[in-house]
Amino acid sequence: MRAALWLLALFGIAAAVALFAGNNQGTITVFWPPWRVDLSLNLVLLLLVAAFMLLHLALRGLSALFSLPVQARQWRMQQKERALYGALLDALAQLIAGRFSRARKAAQAALMQEKTLDARLPQAQQVRVLSHLLAAESAQALQDRPARDAHLQQALNESVDRNALPAPETREGVQLRAARWALEDRDAPAALARLEELPQGAQRRTLALRLRLKAARLDRRTLEALETARLLAKHRAFSNAAAESIVRGLATELLSSAHDPAQLQSAWGKLEPSEREMPEVAIHGAQRMALLRGDLAIARGWLLPAWTRMVEQPQSVSDSLRVKLARALEAGLDSVDAEWLARIELAQRNNPRDPNLQYLAGMACMKRQLWGKAQQLLTQAGNGMQDAGLYRRSWQALATLAEARDDTDQATVAWKRAAQTETP
Template identity: 70%
Template sequence: MRAALWLLALFGIAAAVALFAGNNQGTVTLFWPPTRIDLSLNLVLLALGLLFVVLHLALRALAALFSLPIQARQWRLQQKERALHAALLDAMVQLLAGRFSRARRAAQAALAQERMLAALEAPLPQAPQVRALAHLLAAEAAQSLQDQPGRDAHLHQALQEGDDARAAAGLAPETREGVQLRAARWALEDRDPAASLARLAELPQGAQRRTLALRLRLKAARQAGRPQDALDTARLLAKHRAFSAGAAASILRGLAADLIGQAHDTGQLRQAWARLEPAEREIPEVAIQAAQRMIALGGEPATARAWLLPVWERAVAQPRAMDEGLRIKLARALEASLDTVDADWLARIEAAQRADPRNATLQYLAGMACMRRQLWGKAQQLLAQAGTALQDAELHRRAWSALAELAEMQGDPARAAEAWKQAALGR
């Protein structure tokens, strides 16, 4: 369609020129004494047009001739820029391929190309960022080569270039933040969590809450033995869905257990327990460890039993939700706090045992609770049933040891000796 319109336009122009030129009787007379020259108006117009075209082409040729040095300089600068970008790309590729010496040489070559461009008074628009990236690649290669002095030198230069990039108009501060994050990771690789945390603390508040920064903070806090900071960071990461549900639960469980394990007296243990969130307190491993730690530190058994109550209720309501290993640990933790067992807990244990009469672990726990409450006959019956069915060696030994003590209290040395024998044989 466009070609047809152009063709029609050309026909129209040709018709107009033909009409104008065919009927044009005008002349142009030039007087050059003593000569008179008469020229057709059409010829004069054609000559003027040709003169304009010739002058235009001559001027363009002169402009192209005089611009050759500028074009040659621009071509050389373009080649140097291409060499700079090629060196940066080569440094990245070599670093990814594990050729750290070549990566460092390529990064240094990129820096040399950038200095040449600056010396020619043709700096790149984002020269500080380019230099920072080149220094960062060189520092990364030096870190992989265990060249800490070289790494620190390039790191200092990269941070300085990051400051220059942030000071430049229109450039964001991500350059320096990226360098600081890499420096924090290098400190972790050097097993220096304090330096890593210091680097992370230098970041702006928004950057400190990024997923990468939080991951680094979590690793640094765990290396530094600061479970509370690690737990707070892991909570933020779980909130941001940085982990899968299973991984988040495992990490939170481990950190909560570390926090409980660092308590050296009952006061510290209560403070650590108070810092946990309600969902974390209901984790069976955490509650069991806290209760055992409370008993080991000489704390109140009632407090330990209160911490175990949500776990116990879940184990009773959903027997299949907890594996046998955790049920045994729960029984051991409850047994350790049975010295001052009250009637409510005795009723809970007996109700659970009656609801599942074939569960040897519940039989053992109920028997030990009855023994603490001086219900000798019932305790002997339950422990005897549990002793023949328990699969856990430790619980088996404790059940027969308790039966031996009961036999000695009743003055039956033969039965006591048999019970001690069974306790010694184990499983």
């Protein structure tokens, strides 16, 4: 369609020129003494057009001639830029391929190529920083720490060059890599110091938080690691199961770092409500309180959510956690109150076949000198117990009861069953 319109336009122009030139009788007389030259107006117009075209072509030719040195200089610059970027890409490719010596040589070649440029590139600062960073990464892989530190310092110096365009992301990237190298060297304080140099916004990025978590765990800063893990969980940096496992492990480690009951209660207060409701954390806290000879009533309060969960949702608590919960409650049976005794008795009645509840209720009855009921519950627990530790403790308690009754034969059988190392 466009070609047809152009063809019609050309025909129209040709027709207009033919009409104008065909009936044009005008002449132009040029007096050049002693001559007189008469020229047709059409010829004069053609000559003017031809002269204009000739002048235009001449000017274009002169312009092209005088621009040859500039074009040659630009061509040389272009070749050098291509060599620069080629060396930079080669360094990156060699680094990814694990050829670290070649990667460092290519990065150094890129730096040398950048110095030979006659004009300054708009991205010259980033090119130099990335070249130093690639060289430093290669030196780190080769365990050449002096070369790594030298390139790292040059990259940091280049990233704060005031004469270049600001590129904060480039400097932040260098600092993050430096923090990771410090972690690889098992130097947690240096890694944390590098992370502290980042701007506030960059410190909350997922990569920075991951590095902070590793550094804090390596430096035994459990509370800081726990806070970082919470942020990573909110950012969905881990799966739900992984985030829960990490937070649970750090919460348990925080409780383990307490060396007296006051420190333990302070550590417990720093946990979030969802962390306190984790059965593993609550059980560990109660066990730690018993080990430190603290207030066991407080420990039982910590265990209440886990107990309620075990009673109301038996399938949600594993057998190993049931055993640990029973042991944690057993440690405080000497001072247990009537309310907890009622909870234990009610749970055992509602689930009479659970050996862990039978053992716990039997030990509670034994502490209250209810010998007959204690013997009945402990015998049931000993016959059905799967955990070797509770199995042994059940029969030890039965042997003690038998000895209290002067029943030597029953005590011997119970001690023999207790001495067995395998579960029935």
